[in-house]
Amino acid sequence: xxxxxxxxxxxxxxxxxxxxxxxxxxxxxxxxxxxxxxxxxxxxxxxxxxxxxxxxxxxxxxxxxxxxxxxxxxxxxxxxxxxxxxxxxxxxxxxxxxxxxxxxxxxxxxxxxxxxxxxxxxxxxxxxxxxxxxxxxxxxxxxxxxxxxxxxxxxxxxxxxxxxxxxxxxxxxxxxxxxxxxxxxxxxxxxxxxxxxxxxxxxxxxxxxxxxxxxxxxxxxxxxxxxxxxxxxxxxxxxxxxxxxxxxxxxxxxxxxxxxxxxxxxxxxxxxxxxxxxxxxxxxxxxxxxxxxxxxxxxxxxxxxxxxxxxxxxxxxxxxxxxxxxxxxxxxxxxxxxxxxxxxxxxxxxxxxxxxxxxxxxxxxxxxxxxxxxxxxxxxxxxxxxxxxxxxxxxxxxxxxxxxxxxxxxxxxxxxxxxxxxxxxxxxxxxxxx
Amino acid sequence: xxxxxxxxxxxxxxxxxxxxxxxxxxxxxxxxxxxxxxxxxxxxxxxxxxxxxxxxxxxxxxxxxxxxxxxxxxxxxxxxxxxxxxxxxxxxxxxxxxxxxxxxxxxxxxxxxxxxxxxxxxxxxxxxxxxxxxxxxxxxxxxxxxxxxxxxxxxxxxxxxxxxxxxxxxxxxxxxxxxxxxxxxxxxxxxxxxxxxxxxxxxxxxxxxxxxxxxxxxxxxxxxxxxxxxxxxxxxxxxxxxxxxxxxxxxxxxx
Numbered sequence: 001x002x003x004x005x006x007x008x009x010x011x012x013x014x015x016x017x018x019x020x021x022x023x024x025x026x027x028x029x030x031x032x033x034x035x036x037x038x039x040x041x042x043x044x045x046x047x048x049x050x051x052x053x054x055x056x057x058x059x060x061x062x063x064x065x066x067x068x069x070x071x072x073x074x075x076x077x078x079x080x081x082x083x084x085x086x087x088x089x090x091x092x093x094x095x096x097x098x099x100x101x102x103x104x105x106x107x108x109x110x111x112x113x114x115x116x117x118x119x120x121x122x123x124x125x126x127x128x129x130x131x132x133x134x135x136x137x138x139x140x141x142x143x144x145x146x147x148x149x150x151x152x153x154x155x156x157x158x159x160x161x162x163x164x165x166x167x168x169x170x171x172x173x174x175x176x177x178x179x180x181x182x183x184x185x186x187x188x189x190x191x192x193x194x195x196x197x198x199x200x201x202x203x204x205x206x207x208x209x210x211x212x213x214x215x216x217x218x219x220x221x222x223x224x225x226x227x228x229x230x231x232x233x234x235x236x237x238x239x240x241x242x243x244x245x246x247x248x249x250x251x252x253x254x255x256x257x258x259x260x261x262x263x264x265x266x267x268x269x270x271x272x273x274x275x276x277x278x279x280x281x282x283x284x285x286x287x288x289x290x291x292x293x294x295x296x297x298x299x300x301x302x303x304x305x306x307x308x309x310x311x312x313x314x315x316x317x318x319x320x321x322x323x324x325x326x327x328x329x330x331x332x333x334x335x336x337x338x339x340x341x342x343x344x345x346x347x348x349x350x351x352x353x354x355x356x357x358x359x360x361x362x363x364x365x366x367x368x369x370x371x372x373x374x375x376x377x378x379x380x381x382x383x384x385x386x387x388x389x390x391x392x393x394x395x396x397x398x399x400x401x402x403x404x405x406x407x408x409x410x411x412x413x414x415x416x417x418x419x420x421x422x423x424x425x426x427x428x429x430x431x432x433x434x
Numbered sequence: 435x436x437x438x439x440x441x442x443x444x445x446x447x448x449x450x451x452x453x454x455x456x457x458x459x460x461x462x463x464x465x466x467x468x469x470x471x472x473x474x475x476x477x478x479x480x481x482x483x484x485x486x487x488x489x490x491x492x493x494x495x496x497x498x499x500x501x502x503x504x505x506x507x508x509x510x511x512x513x514x515x516x517x518x519x520x521x522x523x524x525x526x527x528x529x530x531x532x533x534x535x536x537x538x539x540x541x542x543x544x545x546x547x548x549x550x551x552x553x554x555x556x557x558x559x560x561x562x563x564x565x566x567x568x569x570x571x572x573x574x575x576x577x578x579x580x581x582x583x584x585x586x587x588x589x590x591x592x593x594x595x596x597x598x599x600x601x602x603x604x605x606x607x608x609x610x611x612x613x614x615x616x617x618x619x620x621x622x623x624x625x626x627x628x629x630x631x632x633x634x635x636x637x638x639x640x641x642x643x644x645x646x647x648x649x650x651x652x653x654x655x656x657x658x659x660x661x662x663x664x665x666x667x668x669x670x671x672x673x674x675x676x677x678x679x680x681x682x683x684x685x686x687x688x689x
Binding site: 045123 | 566593622
């Protein structure tokens, strides 16, 4: 069912990794149960800073989820064949990150058992209602797309025609999830740091940098661990996307900085002073804000110099910098910064507690586990086709176990070997159906 | 699969039009239901805080104590977990734009009652995903249903006045004198001042208004031109907290 059996076969390293993730999830779940019985007082959040790490991570992961569109759009709308092997990876990453988003929202709720009140008493004027609709819809779309295309590939047939409509719908839908998440913040009258029309565009720009950067890193990791190569052109194409998005993101930040610092309206400047200048209140945000800026600048240098961007080693460093700087920017600074100062002018310190961090890591482990399992399935389907002399239908019966085991020992297909090259052409058929 | 950019744009355009139907636009535009239909027929309860009278009784916290007792408001040492329905803050924290560097510290620090403004157009109600907080049609009170609240705290982010508190832990062990006539809350829900809706049905004034020795709190119907509160508002300049946000706060400060 759902080809999950393919994830049940693997080498020693695979199982150690899966086991480690499960252990983290189990520990985090224990802490979560404690939070459930004790209350959210277990976290560092307070009356003044009433959202923290959880909602920050949620916001960041919405971006990672939305960024799948950066491989789907060039591939399906512009027939950008290089992305053939990467598209399924991007879609699976979206499924895992939307799931993480939902988990982050759930662990942040005071009464998670009442979750369904959102659907029992839908409030059409609440942006949060629309965010839930957008995210669940996006999850359904991406699960459908990945299952159907992968299944067709496994059976060596063309995917059914209707899936194209679903894929087309998923493109504006991806934009919508992060736009609505931007509205979640930008629509609040009293929070000056958030109430900016550039919030949603800035969210999208940072998402389209951070998400593809993560995808590049995952592709490098996959090649190293399994020999599965998405191709140099695909990586390079994605690196260009990361570069553009990162430049636009930094440009947007500069726009906000200018508007605040030149107009000198206190409500606007406070956020920047707190995050980057440290001239007002001493909350714990300054080191975060500054390190985010420095990492962003370093990432830009590595991305903008063509020679460094084309070099895979420096590109990997650049991607790690992009991801971590934007994780800090959105996952820590943006949300917490919006609560400083409070409506009554206090700058309350927010420091996440150890249980809060462990529970957060638990959700990340769930995401990592999902990506591991999904990629294992996707790769076993794709690799089964390229390494095997057994007809595809036979593979369907054996669950592709032969190909899998070969790759679990990670030595059969060397990166960029002719086998992978052939498979690349085969896979890119997906783009030319009809 | 082949689709031209033009076709894609057509499809997305159609989707947009479908999305931005009349209802969505209406939702974006209309404030809150009670505002749209004949406001004069309904009440809008409001309050005046006469800060000059309040300042006469230095160190008096009777209104706060009465409220906490009436509503089983727990007391926490840790400021992060505090629950506040009505509380006091230095005047400049409420009205920072009126602060000047030449003011005497005593004036700046003058402690002033803070409570929910029961706004005409409450952002907390607009953002709540379950309708657990709503503006009551008959008297304009912003109400709270502690049984429906899912504890997402979006209302706390939305309130520009910091009037909402979340039960970060179980409040019951922290209630000093339990009032059996009023419900206690559970951990994980948001709460705030309700203008003593439970006392109003019995024909009583809000607890804070009733207990104030200086009669510094004046409560009444803002839609009734003959009410005491309206007479006072007609004669004097009053301040409201952050009126520029368009929330229409209904607590007025006489300075």
